[in-house]
Amino acid sequence: MLSKVVKEKLVAIVSKENFDDAKTERLVYSYDSTPNLQSMPDAVVSPRNTKEVSEIVKVCNQYKVPIVPRGSGTNLCGGTCPTEGGVVILFKYMNKILDLDEENLTITVQPGVILVDVANAASAKGLFYPPDPGSMKIATIGGTINENAGGLRGLKYGVTRDYVIGLEVVMPNGDIIKTGGKLAKDVAGYDLTRLMVGSEGTLGIITEAILKLIPMPETKKTMLALYQDLEAAAKTVSKIIANKIIPITLEFLDQPTIMVVEDYSKIGLPTDAKAVLLIEQDGSPEVVNRDIEKIIEVCRQEGAVSVQVASTEEEALALAAARRTALSALARLKPTTVLEDATVPRSELAKMVRAINEIAEKYKLQICTFGHAGDGNLHPTCPTDSRNHEEMERVEMAFAEIFEKAVELGGTITGEHGVGVMKAPYLELKLGKEGIAVMKAIKQALDPNNIMNPGKVFAKEDRKRVVITNQGSAFRDDDKNRVVVTQ
Amino acid sequence: MTTVKEKEMIQEQFKVRMNEDELLNCMRCGFCLPACPTYIESGYKESHSPRGRIALMKAVVDGLIEPDEDFERSLNLCLGCVACETVCPSGVKYGHMLEEARDIVSQNKKYSLPTSIVRKTVFEGLFPHPNRMKNVTGLIGFYQRSGLQSIARKIGFLGILPEHLALMEKVLPEVATVKEMKNRPVHVEPIGKQTHRVAFFSGCLMDSMFMKTNDATIKLLQLAGCEIVIPEDQTCCGALHGHYGEKGGSKDLAKRNIKAFEDLNVDFIITNAGGCGAFLLGYDHMLKNDPIWSERAKKFTEKIQDVSEILVSVNFHKRVRLELSSQIITYQDSCHLRNVMKTASAPRLLLQSIKGAEYVEMKDADRCCGSAGIYNIIESEMSMKMLDYKMEQAKDTQAATIVTANPGCLLQMKVGIEKEGLSNKMRGIHIVDLLLEAVKQ
DSSP: OOOHHHHHHHHHHHOGGGEEOOHHHHHTTSOOSSTTOOOOOSEEEOOSSHHHHHHHHHHHHHHTOOEEEESSSOOSSSTTOOTTOOEEEEOSSSOOEEEEETTTTEEEEOTTSBHHHHHHHHHTTTEEOOOOOTTTTTOBHHHHHHHTOOOTTHHHHOOGGGGEEEEEEEOTTSOEEEEEOSOSOOOSSSOHHHHHTTOTTSSOEEEEEEEEOEEOOSEEEEEEEEESOHHHHHHHHHHHHHTTOOOSEEEEEEHHHHHHHHHHHOSOOOTTOSEEEEEEEEESHHHHHHHHHHHHHHHHHTTEEEEEEOOSHHHHHHHHHHHHHHHHHHHTTSSEEEEOOOBOOGGGHHHHHHHHHHHHHHTTOOOEEEEEGGGTEEEEEEEEOTTOHHHHHHHHHHHHHHHHHHHHTTOBSOSSSOOTTTTGGGHHHHHHHHHHHHHHHHHHHHOTTOOBSTTSSSOOSOOOSOOOOOTTTTOOOSGGGOOOOOO | OOOHHHHHHHHHHHHHHSOHHHHHHOOOOOTTGGGOHHHHHTTSOGGGSHHHHHHHHHHHHHTSSOOOHHHHHHHHTOOOOOHHHHHOTTOOOHHHHHHHHHHHHHHTOOOOHHHHHHHHIIIIIITTOHHHHHHHHHHHHHHHHSSHHHHHHHTTGGGGSOHHHHHHHHHOOOOOOHHHHHOOOSEEOOSSSOOEEEEEOOOSSTTTTTHHHHHHHHHHHHHTTEEEEOOTTOOOOOHHHHHTTOHHHHHHHHHHHHHHHTTSOOSEEEESOHHHHHHHHTHHHHTTTOTTTHHHHHHHHHTEEEHHHHHHHTTHHHHSOOEEEEEEEEEOOOHIIIIISOOOHHHHHHHHTOEEEEEOOOTTTTSOOSOTTTHHHHTHHHHHHHHHHHHHHHHHHTOSEEEESSHHHHHHHHHHHHHTTOTTTOEEEEHHHHHHHHHHO
């Protein structure tokens, strides 16, 4: 519960209609897209401008009230779940595209703008904003910046980080700072822009962003290659790149995923194939044709049993659908879907996929793997049931092993979903004690009262990912008894 | 107010009746949010989104929140358009959950006396009785023909009604006489070579207030070579009951309809109202646990088809010349026709086949117009917001004719046209009426 004085002060800032602490309103901001995670905030506020954000932060800092900035709540790491209660900040008013600058190739936006609206505004001018996470139709720019979202085009075009060139941020003490600008070059001091990108709301609140745009590629081609051998598919990936071709998309589906996808969508995928690669290239027509021809040659050399190039746009869409339905198909298998994003150098892809399959077998789980092969970014996905606590324990252990293996292969525990609550216990695997110490020092310096999205990124002591408690009876929403519950 | 006792009862029933697998099936990915009209129109309030409503239902089951007024508000503001189901990766059956939740709330709540009298009259006394429907609708016809309507309009009597109700009065179709309504054929021969033997589901409102649209439907089916059976003992589909927490009532109606249609030996059961068709299609789910009726319901639902689908399947648009004067026409999807019956391309194809007219697709034609059964009467504020958005898109097409495939949507379009002061250059019409117009020329 917020104290009376804090509530009064917040109401004075945002006005009564933009402050809510009714139970139903708090309940619907107690979760995000992360399975098995829910915790009630104490209030929900919707500031109308940067000044109000700053004033809210000042009050919360004075009274040590946690703040959780929230976009559309589509992240998968628990980044916007208010695990320590406090105030959830919504950006429904701060959702304007402020400026599209065709001379500097930038777009300036408020944090609440939906990603697809940015992409559409850009393409209307023949420009391109490449980051395309699966949630792009609903994710906000603020959320994608805070989580440093990736997508299917990372191999060629990079991720959100590569397109954020300037920010306005409200710091934990309420100060408003501006970083970067409409600049291709800027080495004035520490790169605070990059520090903020991917900081998951733990260092400040982004209230405005300048994003870089690039010219829209002229054309695109799509193809599908089938393999009877996992290694061959993985080798093709490395070989294409060794041939100095960087495709826009290089997606991978393993056999368990192919079977599930085929069963669900009946599009004629060969369920006996061990792996499928979906490859796309964009650019000028000459380059695209030349690259695609070369890629076909590489696929065949590496033992693809079938290579299919889409001749029409509809065909291209149908092929891409095979990849896109993966999540839908998997999500329908069981009530709970645990989707992770272990990432390795692309040369280690085959080893990682094999390791995942062995781990799945060891823990007697169904784990289907698909993902962005060109980035070494895999999505091992486990359809399960959160009510089956015994199986959830095994899921837990299996993923712990997957993360260890990824790091052992020179990879990381998360390629694009972020750390949040879910990966916090594994962060040390990746960074070591010293790395964590550096990050904690930054956090401590900027947010000494630990009000900004507390409980995220850094683990408490427990190495367990999910606190499984008996639902309902264990759920309290007062500060003393706050617990994280399973859904 | 919901009393403490009522809240406890509701909570208990939620635990017993809500399908836990289905609640858990929502993985909270949020893909439904951009598809939800109330989420967008409420200024992105999660409590007015499908994900939020499912979370609230689950929270009531888990005992995290009480089913209080705010909770009920969230359920009530839902249009039930189920646009969310079409984009859900997990295939969550949101519509079924909403119906169950509304039924639990309404069955365990004591309404104020006036409300409960209205509910009883509408759900038990009126809709299940075709003849009463015709008599009541007949009163509207009397009002229109007797001169009462013009008197009421002249003395400004309608000014005391809220704006949307006054507009509604203005746009009601010219109703047939009670005698005409009660004097319907039960069997109609095809014109030309027979293609199918079909049954026609005439509906309660369609067969009274919109009788002329039913006549047009029968005529088109004849032209398409269909022999048509119109069983007399059919009744209201029960959609209104189902959507407003009267599941018991809708089950009774379902059984009556299944019985009325099961021995007719027909290829299809044809509907011309998306709302009814979609609800008929849900009979098998509604009766799935009923040992006597589940199989019969399944057979019934397998035959349900919208009139536009059968017209396309027999190439009606190729065998009959369709022509209209030069005009732009556009189409507003009926949510239930599109999202539940999955009929979206057939009506468009038919409209595009009309010579002389130019078909222009409206932006967001698949977004709910805000009619949603009686939603526009009980949630008029939200409904009018959605209608305003819809009319902006309609105006952009420069259309002279907005076509719909459901009576509720049609009335809403007509209200929109009146509201925008466009009645001199734009009209709303049911697709079968327009097609018949195109045949006649």
